[in-house]
Amino acid sequence: MGIFHDLRGSSRTAIMVAVAAATVGIIYGYDSSNIGGALDFIAKDFHITSEADKGLLVSYVIFGEIAGALSGGWLANRFGRKRIMVLVAGTFALFSLLSALAWSVPSLAIARILLGVTVGISIVVVPMFVAESSPTKIRGALLVLYQVATVFGIICGYLVAWALAPTGNWRIMLGAAAIPGILITLALMRAPDTPRWYMMKGRREDAAKVLARIDPDADVHAELDSMEADHAEAEADRAKGTSTFKQMVSKPYLRATVFVVLLGFAVQITGINAIVYYSPQIIKAMGFSEQDTMAIFGLPALIQFIGLIAVFVSMAVVDRMGRRPVLLTGIGIMIAASLVLIFTFGVGAAGQTDPTNIHLSGVFVALGFLGLVMFTVGFTFGFGALVWVYAGETFPSHLRGAGSSTMLTSDLVANYIVGVAFLPLLKVLGGGGVFAVLGGFAVLAFLFVWKFAPETKGRPLDDIRIFWENGGKWPSDYDPTHGGTAVPEPRGPVGGH
Template sequence: MGILKDLRTSSRGAILVAIAAAAVGIIYGYDSSNIGGALDFISADFGITSEAEKGLLTSYVIFGEIFGAIVGGAFANRYGRKLMMVFVAATFTLFSLFSGLAWDVPSLAIARVLLGVAIGISIVVVPMYVAESAPTKIRGALLVMYQVATVFGIILGYLLAWGLAPSGNWRVMLGAAAVPGLVITLMLLRSPDTPRWYMMQGRRDDAVRVLGQIDPQADPSRELAVVEAELAEGRGRPSVLQGLGEMLRRPYLRAAFFVVMLGFFVQITGINAIVYYSPQIIKAMGFDSGDHMAIFGLPALVQVIGLIAVFVSMSLVDRMGRRPVLLTGIGIMVAAGAIMVVTFMFGAAGQDPTDVRLDGGFVALGFLGLVLFNVGFTFGFGALVWVYAGETFPSHLRGLGSSTMLTSDLVANFIVGVAFLPLLKSTGGAGVFAILGGLAIVAFLFVLKFAPETKGRPLDDISVYWKNGGKWPADVTGLIGVNDAERAGTGDAGGRA
């Protein structure tokens, strides 16, 4: 596989970037699935009976994620990408323990909101860290690596829920997340910050040192001259209001619209309904709640197959391109939605939608639909959201742009988290998956119209696309600075930010 060859020939510094990104992704994924495994046991302990209350309990973490995503970019600019990732891992450890020790619904809600703040910061900072550190030839793959780790964390959460299901010990399911959190905190302490952040702080010597570690073949003088020119153009670190003002006018208005809508489509198409509520979906297909192997083992298997799709995406994103990978993934999600509609419409015909008993053939078809839905997401949206979050804006707007994109993502996530179970109960599987499939079609058309192809483009040159009205010019030299033009003319493959 080409990406493995590229990684093997990359420097130790570039590999550390990949490890740092992957480490934080594990805790994000673990938290996404462990609440799904614990939900029924928590509900039984605390007397939660309505589907709306269960959806709200699952979604408390998203309140915190939205706040974390809003402030994450500004904090990363002020305190550094590395320090914020260490903060994320350490606070994740603390609040995971708090979740496991919760004594009632309000205390659990507080713990999960605080946990969400840490996660929200992480999903902004990690793409920035990777985009600003990785060599161009593997930048897309390393950004996808975060999704690989996220899916791996989801699988761990389901497997632990499966193992603990006979005892119903939801406290260990939630509190055990502190273990990877602590390990990852210690790992991150050894990682450097990004060359671009050092330059934003006026620490040129540190930038030169880290740049040499990441890419020994790079010319530090030329690379950092490009960074200096871009920082000067962007007036260093604008305030949040100044940054928003710049994003909401030309040339970056189109970019702002793109990231807000892409972030929204990533979640409104329903992937976290699958992650959070796979056990409930499996039960809706007719499995008994006491069949722990089916209720927790099948969701884990769905994610394992999805993990394979992420590796395929990672191998193609820097070769096949961003747009083809993304459109292929969304197309698979549309097909999966159609399969789920057929499964519940015909397999549950004449049955009470709240008490479905599918026969074996339709159960297999429904499982195939879940697998394809997850494969399509992890191959497309799941991989590419991190790529576009890290690539779309120039350095002085990258933090704020990532925050904006991922805040939109989390708002949609909250809508899905709260609405999915009541919709599943009221409309049955056919109705809810028809809605998700329709949204996936709209998302496909949006990406077809607005998503740029950034494969092989140095990071510092991507703003050219937005400055040229959403098109790549035949000659970029008229729209970039002297140092960029020199680099474009020499075919340099640098472009770290």
């Protein structure tokens, strides 16, 4: 396939740096799924009975993630992308062990919040690091690697829960996350920081060395001059008293800010983490008993494995098809999946009064599983892969940290809403009602992306600002390979595509 040819033709340093950074996604994914596997065992030990309290327990980590996402951009600019990622991986290992040692709900909540801070920082810093360390032609694919690592972590979390389910040992389920945290810390310590961060700190020689290693075909001096000009412009704005916040809520970047806030919110409000956090509960709601651990934990792992295949497909096509077609295709699959699940629970569970204790017949169990697979595949192919691409690409370097923080904070706010509300809604509305709500959000997300998402395929990272400075469309005479010569730009159904 074309992606593998592009990867073979790219700098080994660029690929190794991006892979090392993307592996941080493993800890994010593992944490997302292992709490779902451990939830019932924790609830039994700590005598948690209400669905709302279970949802709150799952969501404690999101409080920390929001705090981490808000501070991640500033930390990355102040101390460097690499240093912060090393700190994230190391403290993740520490707080995972603290979670395993919890002696009460409050102590577990504190550990989960601290764990969330590290995860929140990571989901801001990793896309910045990878975007700034990738050659243009494979930047999208390398950003999608973060989602590959995240889904792999989710699968590992479910498999560990499956293996430990007979013992009910939730402490090992949570504490095992320290292992990838330690390994990733060691892998990251050998990576260099990004050329753009070195330029922000006036270290042009270091930036030149890293850029030459990452992209041997690049015009190093021209690219560094462009970064230097961008940084000088940012410094001039600061000297005038123009804060980062003011730049983001003023033209030309107000449009970009609104776009990332709404896109980040749409990624999670459509409900993927309801599937990740609560797959064991959803599987039980389809009629499986608590004793059937192979179904309760094995089926979610299988669903995520199929989703992982979809991420690899997305990775292979994102730099060829483009960002918009991949994203719209993924959301379309999620809408279709919602319809399947609405039918499954609405018809298959008709007349059953307790929506959390239903019994589906064989054909409806199969349809339910198909719907969950389609929902996960649609997400991992589209939103799951592209959220990291747009987080890393949308803003120029002097606003990239703040822009990523803004987008992913919005993402996490929606994640919190879903995490807290899903189980109570499942009890009140049943599976059909819940997926009708999520499907409605997916339809709105599809329309939003169709209207406003830019196509950044093949655009040099520092040129993407042109899209926003030109009112949300690419100039008709802009040519990314010829410095702006008059080459007509093909346009989609909405300006700027």
